[in-house]
Amino acid sequence: MTAASPPEILRAPLVVEFPFTRSLGPVQSAFLTGLREGTVLGVKTSDGKVMVPPVEYDPVTAEEIRELVEVGATGTVTTWAWNDRPRSQQPLDTPFAWVLVRLDGADTDLLHALDAPGPDAVRTGMRVRVRWAAERTGAITDIACFEPYDGPAGGEAVPHDGDFADAVTGIVAEARLDYVYSPGRAQTAYIAALSERRTVGERCPSCHKVYVPPRGACPTCGVATTDRVEVGPAGTVTTYCIVNIKAKNLDIEVPYVYAHIALDGAGLALHGRIGGIPYDQVRMGLRVEPVWTEGGRHPDHYRPTGEPDADYDAYKELI
Amino acid sequence: MARYAREVAVVAFAQSDHLRRTDELSEVEMVMPVLHQVLAATGLKAGEIGFTCSGSSDYLAGRAFSFTMTLDGVGAWPPISESHVEMDGAWALYEAWVKIQTGEADTALVYSYGKSSPGSVRDVLTRQLDPYYVAPLWPDAVALAALQAQALIDAGEADEAALAAVGARSRDAAVANPHAQLRGPVPQGDYQVRPLRTGDCPPIGDGAAAVVLAAGDLARRLCERPAWITGIDHRIEAHSLGLRDLTDSPSTRLAAEHAGVFEAPVDTAELHAPFSSQEVVLRKALGLTDEVSVNPSGGALAANPMMAAGLIRIGEAAARIHRGASRRAVAHATSGPCLQQNLVAVLEGDAR
Ligand SMILES: [Zn+2]
Numbered sequence: 001m002t003a004a005s006p007p008e009i010l011r012a013p014l015v016v017e018f019p020f021t022r023s024l025g026p027v028q029s030a031f032l033t034g035l036r037e038g039t040v041l042g043v044k045t046s047d048g049k050v051m052v053p054p055v056e057y058d059p060v061t062a063e064e065i066r067e068l069v070e071v072g073a074t075g076t077v078t079t080w081a082w083n084d085r086p087r088s089q090q091p092l093d094t095p096f097a098w099v100l101v102r103l104d105g106a107d108t109d110l111l112h113a114l115d116a117p118g119p120d121a122v123r124t125g126m127r128v129r130v131r132w133a134a135e136r137t138g139a140i141t142d143i144a145c146f147e148p149y150d151g152p153a154g155g156e157a158v159p160h161d162g163d164f165a166d167a168v169t170g171i172v173a174e175a176r177l178d179y180v181y182s183p184g185r186a187q188t189a190y191i192a193a194l195s196e197r198r199t200v201g202e203r204c205p206s207c208h209k210v211y212v213p214p215r216g217a218c219p220t221c222g223v224a225t226t227d228r229v230e231v232g233p234a235g236t237v238t239t240y241c242i243v244n245i246k247a248k249n250l251d252i253e254v255p256y257v258y259a260h261i262a263l264d265g266a267g268l269a270l271h272g273r274i275g276g277i278p279y280d281q282v283r284m285g286l287r288v289e290p291v292w293t294e295g296g297r298h299p300d301h302y303r304p305t306g307e308p309d310a311d312y313d314a315y316k317e318l319i
Numbered sequence: 320m321a322r323y324a325r326e327v328a329v330v331a332f333a334q335s336d337h338l339r340r341t342d343e344l345s346e347v348e349m350v351m352p353v354l355h356q357v358l359a360a361t362g363l364k365a366g367e368i369g370f371t372c373s374g375s376s377d378y379l380a381g382r383a384f385s386f387t388m389t390l391d392g393v394g395a396w397p398p399i400s401e402s403h404v405e406m407d408g409a410w411a412l413y414e415a416w417v418k419i420q421t422g423e424a425d426t427a428l429v430y431s432y433g434k435s436s437p438g439s440v441r442d443v444l445t446r447q448l449d450p451y452y453v454a455p456l457w458p459d460a461v462a463l464a465a466l467q468a469q470a471l472i473d474a475g476e477a478d479e480a481a482l483a484a485v486g487a488r489s490r491d492a493a494v495a496n497p498h499a500q501l502r503g504p505v506p507q508g509d510y511q512v513r514p515l516r517t518g519d520c521p522p523i524g525d526g527a528a529a530v531v532l533a534a535g536d537l538a539r540r541l542c543e544r545p546a547w548i549t550g551i552d553h554r555i556e557a558h559s560l561g562l563r564d565l566t567d568s569p570s571t572r573l574a575a576e577h578a579g580v581f582e583a584p585v586d587t588a589e590l591h592a593p594f595s596s597q598e599v600v601l602r603k604a605l606g607l608t609d610e611v612s613v614n615p616s617g618g619a620l621a622a623n624p625m626m627a628a629g630l631i632r633i634g635e636a637a638a639r640i641h642r643g644a645s646r647r648a649v650a651h652a653t654s655g656p657c658l659q660q661n662l663v664a665v666l667e668g669d670a671r
Contacts, residue, residue: 009342014437016381020450028451051562053452059557079473079565081465082513087442089457098462098512100561109561111453111466119513124473140452173450179381179438184345215391216348222365222394224351 010188014181020173027056029169030068030162035142038132041160042071042106050157052106053140068162072104072154073130075146082119089176091145097122101146104154113145121148138168186216189228194298197290201266203227209267232263235270235302236310237286238319242279257282261302262318269318276303285309322579327419328538328545329666330531331360332634332641337500337526337622340436344525346375346385350432351392353529357428361531361541365394368531369424371401372415374408374431375626378443389432400424407431408528408630409591409652409662415532416551425534432527433625440523440625448656449558460593461520463656465512467565468596472514474566477599479514483507485595486518486620493617500524500622519595526624528631546637546648546666550578553662558655565657571604574663580605580649585665587612587639587648589632593619597658601651605663615639629653633664640668 024032027043031054034041042052044067051065058065081098083090090096091113099122100109115131116122129149136142183191186202190213193200202214202225209218210229218225240259246252257279260269274282275291287307290299333356341349358365371393375386386403395401404410408431415427435443441459448454471477486505493499500522508517531541538545554570554577556563575581588611592598598613607613614620616635619628629652639645645668652662 011342014381022450024451032451053559053561055559055562059559059562079466079470081462081469081515082510083462084510084513087457087459089442091456098458098466100466108559111458111560112456124469140455171451173454175446175454177378177381177438177443177446181381181437182342184348185343186345186348215388216345217351217391218394219391220394220396222351222354222392224348 009182009185010191011180011182014179015176016179017174017176020175021170022173023170024168025056026066026162027054027068029167030164032138032140032171033164033168034162035140036136036138036168037164038136039160040071040073040103040130041068041162042157043067044069044157049107050105051108052103053110068160069105069157070160071106071157074149074151074154075101075103075106075128077114077122077124077126077128078102078109079124080114080122082122091141096145099128099146101128105157112143115145115147139171184216186214186225190214193230197292198230199232199263201229201231203229210265211268212263212266212270229265231265232290234287234289234305235261235263235266236315237274237282237284237288238262238269238315239284240274240282255279259302260319261288262315267318272299273301274303275301283309285312285315322550324420325422326535326538326547327416327532328542328547329633329637330533330538330542330545331357332528332530332638333357333360334498334528334627334631334634335526336498337524337624339500339522339524341434341525342436345388346380346432346434347389347392349434349525350389350430350527353527354392354428354430357529357531361533363426363531363541365399365428366397368426368428369400370415370418370427371399372403372411372418372427372429374404374406374411374630375433376405378446379433379435379440379625380437393428407626407628407652407654409633410553410654412530412532412630412633413551413553413662416548419532419534425537427532428529429532429630430527430529431627431630433627434525435523435625436525452559460656461515462512463560464594464596465515466560467600467657468514468519468594470565471596471599476566476603477596481599482514482519482595483516485598489614489618489620492615493621496617496621498622499617502617502621515594515596521593521619521623522621524622524624526622526627528627528634530630530634530637542641544641544643544668546640546668548664549667550580550665551663552577553660555660558659560657563657566600568600568604568658568661571601571651571658571661571663574661575605575649578663578665580663580665583647585611585647585649587615587636587645589616589618589636589648589650590614591619591629591632591652593623593628595620597653600658605649605651629662633666636666640666643668646670
């Protein structure tokens with residue numbers, strides 16, 4: 001047993017990407033299809049207010065609203081903020097203003113980007129118009145951005161049936177977030193030891209259970225596990241199952257045995273595959289040892305040591 | 320009084336130091352010391368707590384179900400009664416308070432934590448926006464707060480100097496707060512998104528906090544001067560920014576009315592205003608006069624651990640009552656862009 005000394009904390013890039021497929025109701029479908037066709041639609045509430053972008057339910061009365069209207073592609077900035085350093089996924093890659101725009105004929109504001117030469121060229125009350133994207137698919141980004149405009153104002157909102165050929169009924173919301181992941185002190189030590197083909201856990205100072213892999217806390221006692229302990233390399237199969245379904249991208253012939261293995265000295269079992277023995281001869285109590293492959297960062301599988309089986313009483317608490 | 324079925328008080332509060340990054344600590348290692356501190360302050364053991372509720376967000380660390388890991392720090396065996404909100408811990412406190420009101424628990428442990436350092440919190444927070452019309456544009460939290468600040472300036476309710484003064488006052492107050500991340504003078508700096516400069520924006524950091532709630536006479540036994548929650552309420556506004564008057568916070572005002580804020584003067588206000596402009600909006604919504612001590616802890620402009628900063632406002636207000644520095648305090652927490660949702664609590668000490 002040694003006091004845990006802080007090795008260099010591991011850090012690695014972690015990319016999380018998720019495409020959410022979302023279906024659109026009748027109102028959002030009409031709005032986004034309209035953008036594809038170069039038409040801006042809103043909805044009219046029961047008290048005659050025109051909402052752009054449109055919502056399906058009145059935010060005040062919660063009434064369903066379906067009365068579509070067409071508004072202008074020109075409007076007025078109601079507030080703005082100058083963005084000197086655009087972030088990678090934002091609408092423009094040159095400095096731009098974030099704006100809330102009240103389109104001509106609308107009573108609410110749309111958030112988007114305004115392409116302008118600098119902050120001195122932007123003010124609340126300035127007139128703007130939509131700059132359409134060259135290729136449009138039925139998404140809010142079909143509006144590439146707004147641009148300054150000094151032509152005539154649009155008129156009132158006019159009724160629109162919302163019918164378009166080949167209506168957009170769903171969007172795929174792609175997102176990518178970049179992280180630098182650090183597993184913290186305890187798991188760094190575990191991973192660092194594996195690179196030397198050793199397995200380390202941490203012992204709870206209160207109940208003395210040894211956790212493998214260690215996460216830094218004893219969930220029973222709710223205290224930090226600070227004493228590092230080397231366990232294994234051999235261990236005992238505490239329970240197992242026979243896998244008959246071949247997993248995608250996994251180069252292992254079925255059937256094979258997947259087992260819980262209590263390494264000697266550990267207070268709970270790890271998972272691992274059992275090899276070097278016919279699948280139907282694996283049993284609870286079988287003594288096994290890890291098999292490492294060249295360059296492997298963890299044991300590839302475990303094989304029988306040839307020792308007599310462990311007594312049930314020796315591992316029954318670890319099942 | 321007698322607004323609710325049971326008297327419930329904050330009887331203990333603890334928070335970590337809030338730091339720019341904490342690579343050496345897993346989330347459970349960050350949370351555990353504050354859990355030990357609040358339990359030690361009450362003399363309660365984990366197994367004696369009636370209900371445990373936490374607040375956090377998987378998006379900050381980029382890991383699914385990350386909150387299950389921190390349960391290891393609670394001591395969740397033998398089994399405990401537990402819940403989680405994917406929000407600031409102030410809402411976890413609200414859930415725990417409801418649990419005690421129903422009579423199903425007499426004590427509750429509430430904790431929350433956030434590690435913003437693994438990712439880019441400005442990008443991460445865009446994922447809470449309307450996925451159809453707004454999120455595809457990736458407007459970050461600073462950009463949205465800047466729109467709100469410009470709306471205030473246009474309305475004549477603030478100017479850049481007044482906003483800078485809010486940040487400066489917050490970091491001055493934080494000198495007395497050993498946990499704060501930014502203490503003392505901070506350069507007002509360049510525009511981040513105009514009109515907000517560096518000094519108008521919160522620090523990005525990692526941190527955790529915990530609170531113990533208890534009912535009635537048990538609270539009196541656990542704490543010399545309990546901070547009674549005499550009112551608590553939370554309200555939300557339409558998600559579309561274009562539907563809202565960004566210079567006002569009607570949800571804060573409504574929550575405050577229901578919590579009884581306006582029934583008697585308060586001496587302290589702990590406001591969760593990550594941007595200087597948001598303090599201006601909240602002061603107006605809560606009708607705070609210059610006599611009220613606003614954010615004596617330094618507030619979110621001095622330390623803003625995501626998902627914990629709101630719970631910390633309740634904890635800081637309670638701690639002032641515990642030590643006799645406040646008689647009646649209002650605590651506020653916010654979530655979502657431009658103060659979209661707001662929680663308001665009134666905390667009172669026994670008269671003496
Ligand atoms: Zn233990």
